[in-house]
Each structure stands twice: as structure tokens, then as C-alpha cells.
Amino acid sequence: MKVIVNIATHQGREATLTKTIDSIKDQCDAVNVYDNSNNEDYTDNAKFFFLDLYKEPCYYLTCDSDIIYPPNYCASLKYWIDTFQCPVSFHGRIINTNIAKYYASGHQVFDFRHGLLSSKYVDVIGTGVMGFRTDHYHPKDLHLSPYKRMSDLVFSLQAKKDGARLVCAEHSAYWLTQQVVEDSIQQSESQGTQAIQIKLMNEILNG
Secondary structure, three states: OOEEEEEEEOOOOHHHHHHHHHHHHHHOOEEEEEEOOOOOOOHHHHHHOOHHHOOOOOEEEEEEOOEEOOOOHHHHHHHHHHHHOOOEEOOEEEOOOOOOOOOOOOOEEEOOOOOEOOOEEOOEEOOOEEEEEOOOOOOOOHHHOOOOOOHHHHHHHHHHHHOOOOEEOOEOOOOOEEOOOOOOHHHHHOOOOOHHHHHHHHHHHHO
16 A cells, blocks of 8 residues: 655745655655645645545655654554554644643643653644545545644544544654744744634534
């Protein structure tokens, strides 16, 4: 079964994108890159633009253009996908029902940069270090979501609606490397009211 890596990017990420691709291109069968600057802007939801291009089942991996992936990344993610038979990530969040905010708010967050001793079922999955088999789960038209710059919540809410469980898999600390960028979604979105993020978070909790 083919391993297909899918990345959303935009102008200004050329240098980090090159490092991202270099770190993963020899581990997979294809790397798809959707450049929002030269096409319709789906923001980070463009990771899912290529889903319907593959008619045969495949491992569909979604990556970010500011992360460097280790040499055994695809093999490790495939192992955990096959083990749990659902979407798997190395970043996730268990929502604390007593907290109204989404970012920087006291939810239980399993950051991809930090180690995780044992795999956890989570409410929200990190789509920058995620994958699934399309014969296990195959969401439709996620790139068309009206909710921009929040693909983790968009994907996780759809999975909840579809009855798909989400797993944050165990991994070592600093196994994945964050590249320094000035346009981080989390940094920018966490400064606002978080109203839409809170709406989607509550839909996941109550769905």
C-alpha cells in the first residue's frame, strides 16, 4: 500500500518547505504540496485536497511545512496506524470540560516535540504529524471547510461525527523538529478571541 505525504504551504515558507520535503521524500511513494499562494486559499485544510486523487487504498499522511521529520517517521506512523486502525498523530489534546478557552488553557496537550510514554486516545488530533489508511477512514471535502487555519479541529470534529477514534502515539522527545517561522497558526490564533475554536471544541465535546 502506497504512502502518500500531503503538505499545505504558502509564500514565505520556501526554505522550511525544502527542509521538510528533504527529510521525508525518501520514506514515501509521493509528496504532494498544495501552495495556497498560487491557488485557491484553503489554508492548512489544503492538506486534504489530494484525498480523492487516490482510488486505491493508501496511507494518507498530512505534514506541515515547518517540521523536520526523522528518518523512521513514515515507518513508525504506519505501524501505529495498523495497530489502532484509525487516524494516528504524534500530537493531540484531551479537552478539559471545565475550561472555556482552547489555546493556552489547561487542556491536556501531548506536544509532538515532547516525548509520550504510552499512546492515548484524544479528542483533537494534530494534523501536522498525522496519518491514516484510506480504507480505515476517508473523510470528504475537508479542504472546503469554511473554518480556516484550524485543520486540527476541522479534522477532529469530522472524525467525531463519523465515529472514528483518534490516537496520539507514543514517541521520544525531540524526535520531530519544529523549524522557526514567523507565521505560526497557533501563535496568531491564540491571540484572538478563539470564538470559532471554542465553538468547534464544544461541538466535539457534545457531538
